[in-house]
Each structure stands twice: as structure tokens, then as C-alpha cells.
Amino acid sequence: MIAKWLGKVYIGIVMVFLYAPIAVLIALSFNASKSRVLWTGFTFRWYRTLFGSSAIMKAFGTTLALALLSAATASLIGLFAALGIYSMRKSGRRVMLFFTNIPLLNADIVTGIALMLWFVRFLPLGFSSILLAHVTFNIPYVILCILPKLETMDIRQFEAARDLGATTLYAFLRIMLPGLMPGILAGFFMAVTMSMDDFVITYFTKGPGVNTLSTLIYGEIRKGIKPEMYALSSVLFLLVLIILIAVNILTGSKEDKYITKNKEIG
Amino acid sequence: MKRKRMQLLSIPYVFWIIGFTVIPLLFVFAKAATSPEGDATFGNLIAIFDPVHRKALFLSIELAFVSSLVCILISYPAALIIKSSKIRNKKTLQFIMILPMWMNFILRILAIQMLISKNGIINHFLTAAGIGRINIINTEFAIVLGMVYDYLPYMLLPVLNGVLAIPDDIIEASKDLGADRFTVLTKIMLPLSLSAIGSGITMVFVPSMTEFVIANILGGGKIQLLGNVIEQEFSVSMNWNLGSGLSVTLMVFVLLTTLIFGRGDSDKGRGFVI
Incomplete structure (x- = not known):
């Protein structure tokens, strides 16, 4: 008792x-x-100053644009990559998963520095460099979400459709894509949250003048916190909750529908 | 099916890996192996033995170790309690416990800073209660507190999954065969959840060891972890070669951690119920 x-x-x-x-x-x-x-x-005063602050609103816009663009790009490349990896033999698959694990296992600070050292050679640091960096760390999460779905999928249905005269594209769109959709959506939304959450990699790959919410808050903390930041915290927390609930509804909430923020692929 | 043709779908990703994973890392190695003047050198790699850097490395390892240990000591009992409780909706409880990991990382440190700073909320209440102030901001303790707060969900996630996945039958059977609670814990629960603890350690230890943001905000910039040293080489001292050399050292330690504790296998460590 x-x-x-x-x-x-x-x-x-x-x-x-x-x-x-x-x-x-x-x-x-x-x-x-x-x-x-x-x-x-x-x-509600701090919420009014929050939405009236052009610096915060600009950073908010940048954060959302980065999250959506990087997640969409990563989902597309990641979906094709997952299909390719799925059809590979063991050795090929192992090589691909090894390289997929690098951004996941490596320290963020090293990933950020590495990308920055490379970007400064050909690209002014700014929105596009952050976007490329975010796509890079997002693709592995997308593959992580789609690959298990492919592995448990009954591929014979797809082959039956092909045997019955469906073109590969048609069979893919009608048979495989609906089955993969929960994995794709989970991967997309995970990429969105990872992108919104990232500080370290953005910090190293951003140029002066560009801020995401994370880098903006970091700068503010060092100067002294203004109450608008508390309002921003609440808004962000609400936003993340909405995203999680949306994923919950969109992908169904069966036991096997897990996504994770942890960094691993088997 | 035409496996060969389907494999071609991963070509864009192969290019992406080469362009944004392999080449950038080669740049780090190249920078690390050269002096700022461009001559080949081992100087940046052995710079870790410099007393200042060595101290930062040891402190990083120490704080990451303490943080991981505290996270295990908090998570494992919690997992055991949830496992043995009669709550029907264990998955929901698990979801609530790891939900904070989705809250913006910087904001969570901001919250901790607000609580423990000199004129923060905790000190306000302590003074009001007549106990007096505690000075924990800008100490190693504050950094560990920040790390534990930030990374606890990363330990809770695999440990809860691992412990909850142990079949009740096995525990029942061992009890029927006369095992007491302690024996059940040491002979059944711990061995069966060891890989989960391992992947939890990796998930807490690696970010703690490579951290610079928590140390900057909660350590007041006075306490230097290896991450802080590297960050300053890039943003303040502008010695990118030395920064790269120290980054390579950091990578070695990250690799060692994953080799020792494992990443956990693909299923056990996973599980964010949504």
C-alpha cells in the first residue's frame, strides 16, 4: 500500500x-x-507586442518556411531513397544505411561546422545554406519512418497489379503509396519538428541577418529576456502540440505507429 | 520485380550524401590536418593534449557522465513503477512523459535559467520563506541540471519502452519459482532492459558531451566544455583549423560512446507514440 x-x-x-x-x-x-x-x-499585452514585433515575426516566417521546404524536399528524396534502399541487396543496403546514420549519430556541432566549411566555398551563408543543411539532417528521419513501412508491406499485391497489366507508376500510386502514406506523413511532420527545433546546425550555417526563432531567442537570452519571449514559448508549445495531434489523427494511432526523435536506424 | 531499376530511385539521395555528408566531413579532416597557412600538420589534432583543451574535454566527459547517470537513476525507477502499476493507459502516460522533448530546446533552457538565476523564481521563494538564496547559476551543477532537464526524455523513451516490453509471464514465472523482488530486478529486469539503458546512455551522453549552448547560458560563459572551445574557435578566435582538429577529436569520442553503449536496436529504442 x-x-x-x-x-x-x-x-x-x-x-x-x-x-x-x-x-x-x-x-x-x-x-x-x-x-x-x-x-x-x-x-495579453505580451502577445500583442509579440505579433507586433517585426524581428520576431520575420524569424517566425523564416522558421516556418525552412521547416516546410526542408521537410517537403527531404520527404521526396527520402521516399525515393527508401524505395531504392528497400530493393537493394544486403551489402548495398548496409552501405546506404551506414551513410544515413552519419548525420544522425554525429554531434550536431560537427555536422554544422562541416556544412559551414563546405558552404562558404560556393554559397553565401543565408536562407539557402540553412535550407540545404536542414534537408541534410531531415532525410535520415524520413527514411527511418518509411523503411519499416516498406518492410512490413505485402509486395505481392503490387506485383499482382503489375501482372494484371497495371503500369509500374499506376500500381505504385494505387497500391504502394496509400500503404506508405502514414510513414511518409510521419516522416514529413517529424522533419518539420526537427527543423523547427534545431539550433546548433542553423547557428553554424546561417549568415548574419538571417534568424530562425531558435537563433533569435538565443541572442535575446544573452541580452536579457523580454516578456515577449514567454509569449513566444507558449505559442511554440501550442504549435508543436497541434502538429503532434495532427500526426496522430493523420497516421492513425495504432500500436505500431511510432515515430521517434531519437537518432537511430537499425 | 525489376530490382535494378528500383534501386536507381536512390540516386538523388546518393548525390545528396556525397554532396552534403561526405564532402563536408572531408573538409573538416582537411582543415584539421593543415595549419592556417596551409601546411600539413598534426598540430590541430594533438592540440587536445594542450592543458586548456584537455581540461575542457575531461569536464565535458565528466558532466556528460553525471548527467547520464542521473537520467538513469530517475528513469529506471519510474519505468519499474509504471510497469508494476495497474494503470490501463500506460502508453498515454509514456507519451506525456516524453512530450517535453518536442518543446523547443532553447526555450527549455530559458525556462531553467529563469528558475535558477540569482533573481529567479526559486530564489524569490526561498528568500520569502526566510531560507536565503542559493547560488547555482553559473556553476557546473547548473549545467548538469540543464542537461538532465533537456535530455531526460531521451532516457525515459528507451528505458520505458525496454522495461514495459518485458513480458509479464517471465516475471510471474520467476516469482512462482521463488525469486524475491531483488532477484527479479537483478536477474530478470536489468538484463532484459540493458540494451535499452545502453541506447538511453548514448542518447544522453553524446549531446551532453558535445554541448555548448547549455554551458553558455547556464554556465555564464565561465565554464568551458569542449563544445564551447570549438564554438569559440569558429566564432571568436577564427582559427578554423584548430576548431576542426578539436571537432575530429570530438567525433572520435562520439564514435567510442556509440561503440561501447550501442545505439540500441531499431525497435527497442524507438517509440514516440503519436
Whole structure:
């Protein structure tokens, strides 16, 4: 009995540790006072300054554009790559997965530096260099989401369709694509969140004048935090929640539909 | 089916790998093996033995080790409790516990900074309660706290998956055969979840060891981890060759970590229920 109760308390403490800091950020975004310790009343003022700030809104736009463009590009290349890897023999597959694992396992700081050293040779650092970098670290996540779907798929249906006279393209679009869709969507949305979350690689591949929300907040923290940042935290947290729920609905929530933010491919 | 033709679909990705994974890494190696004047040298690679760099490396390893250990000590009991509880919706509980990993990384550090800074919320309450202030910001403790807060979900994820996946039958059987709780833990639970703990360690240790943002914000720039040294070589000192040399060293340690603790296999470490 006591053990059960202690167990609940323990889980409760872990939850408080995980959520209290986030809750405090969100609470402060509604605090009328600029102080972070005194509650002087409820206000939407910081949300108004947030949406009125051109620097933050510009960074927000850049972040969204990067996330969507990099996720879309990575999904396309990743889908083709997954189909190709799936049809390879063991040795070829092993080589491909080895290289796919490099950006996943390598430290972000090294990936960022490596890309930066290469980009400065032919590209002014800015939006396009960040985009190329984000596509690079996103493709492995897409492959990670699609490959398991391909492996559990019944390929005979596709072959039957081909035998019955369907063109390869038609059979792919009608048979394989619907089956792969949950994996593709999961990969796409994971890429979106990874891109929005990234700081280190963006920090090294961005040029002066371009900011994503992560790099903007980083700069602000060092200068001293303004209450708009709390409002921004709440907005971002809400956005991520919406994305997760959307993925949940779009890909179904069966036991086997997992995606992960961890870095591994078997 | 025409496997050969289907394989060709991965050609764009092969080009992408060459263009944005292989070539950039070759540039790091090339920079690391040359002096700023362009002569071949081992200087940037052995620069890690320089006392300042060596100290930063040891501190990085130490803090990453402590953070991983604390994460295990928090996660494993939590996993055992959830496993033995009668909650019906364990997957949902698991989802809630790892949800914070999707919150923006910088914002989570901002939250910690706000709590523990000199005039932060914790100190405000401590003063109000008459206990007095605690000075933890700008200490190694603050950095470990930030690392644990940031990376705990990465340990919870594989450990919860690993422990929850152990079949109840095996535990029942061992109890029927007379095993006490301690024996069940050491002979059944731990061995069967060892690879999950291993992949958790990799997922916490590697980012902690290569970290510079947490140390910058919560360490006040006074505590230098290897990540900070490398970042400064690129942004302040502008010695890209030395920075690359130290990056190569860092890669070696990342590789060693993955070799020792494994990446976990493709299924066990996974599982973000959505």
C-alpha cells in the first residue's frame, strides 16, 4: 500500500520536474508585470507586442518556411531513397544505411561546422545554406519512418497489379503509396519538428541577418529576456502540440505507429 | 520485380550524401590536418593534449557522465513503477512523459535559467520563506541540471519502452519459482532492459558531451566544455583549423560512446507514440 503510494508520488515528482519549467514560462506570458517573480494581473499585452514585433515575426516566417521546404524536399528524396534502399541487396543496403546514420549519430556541432566549411566555398551563408543543411539532417528521419513501412508491406499485391497489366507508376500510386502514406506523413511532420527545433546546425550555417526563432531567442537570452519571449514559448508549445495531434489523427494511432526523435536506424 | 531499376530511385539521395555528408566531413579532416597557412600538420589534432583543451574535454566527459547517470537513476525507477502499476493507459502516460522533448530546446533552457538565476523564481521563494538564496547559476551543477532537464526524455523513451516490453509471464514465472523482488530486478529486469539503458546512455551522453549552448547560458560563459572551445574557435578566435582538429577529436569520442553503449536496436529504442 505504502509502496503504491510512494510510486505515485515518485511519478508525480518526475512530472513536476518535466513540466513545471514549461508551465512557469506559459504563466509568465500572461503576467501584467515585467517582473518574473511578481504576479500583478492577467494580460495579453505580451502577445500583442509579440505579433507586433517585426524581428520576431520575420524569424517566425523564416522558421516556418525552412521547416516546410526542408521537410517537403527531404520527404521526396527520402521516399525515393527508401524505395531504392528497400530493393537493394544486403551489402548495398548496409552501405546506404551506414551513410544515413552519419548525420544522425554525429554531434550536431560537427555536422554544422562541416556544412559551414563546405558552404562558404560556393554559397553565401543565408536562407539557402540553412535550407540545404536542414534537408541534410531531415532525410535520415524520413527514411527511418518509411523503411519499416516498406518492410512490413505485402509486395505481392503490387506485383499482382503489375501482372494484371497495371503500369509500374499506376500500381505504385494505387497500391504502394496509400500503404506508405502514414510513414511518409510521419516522416514529413517529424522533419518539420526537427527543423523547427534545431539550433546548433542553423547557428553554424546561417549568415548574419538571417534568424530562425531558435537563433533569435538565443541572442535575446544573452541580452536579457523580454516578456515577449514567454509569449513566444507558449505559442511554440501550442504549435508543436497541434502538429503532434495532427500526426496522430493523420497516421492513425495504432500500436505500431511510432515515430521517434531519437537518432537511430537499425 | 525489376530490382535494378528500383534501386536507381536512390540516386538523388546518393548525390545528396556525397554532396552534403561526405564532402563536408572531408573538409573538416582537411582543415584539421593543415595549419592556417596551409601546411600539413598534426598540430590541430594533438592540440587536445594542450592543458586548456584537455581540461575542457575531461569536464565535458565528466558532466556528460553525471548527467547520464542521473537520467538513469530517475528513469529506471519510474519505468519499474509504471510497469508494476495497474494503470490501463500506460502508453498515454509514456507519451506525456516524453512530450517535453518536442518543446523547443532553447526555450527549455530559458525556462531553467529563469528558475535558477540569482533573481529567479526559486530564489524569490526561498528568500520569502526566510531560507536565503542559493547560488547555482553559473556553476557546473547548473549545467548538469540543464542537461538532465533537456535530455531526460531521451532516457525515459528507451528505458520505458525496454522495461514495459518485458513480458509479464517471465516475471510471474520467476516469482512462482521463488525469486524475491531483488532477484527479479537483478536477474530478470536489468538484463532484459540493458540494451535499452545502453541506447538511453548514448542518447544522453553524446549531446551532453558535445554541448555548448547549455554551458553558455547556464554556465555564464565561465565554464568551458569542449563544445564551447570549438564554438569559440569558429566564432571568436577564427582559427578554423584548430576548431576542426578539436571537432575530429570530438567525433572520435562520439564514435567510442556509440561503440561501447550501442545505439540500441531499431525497435527497442524507438517509440514516440503519436
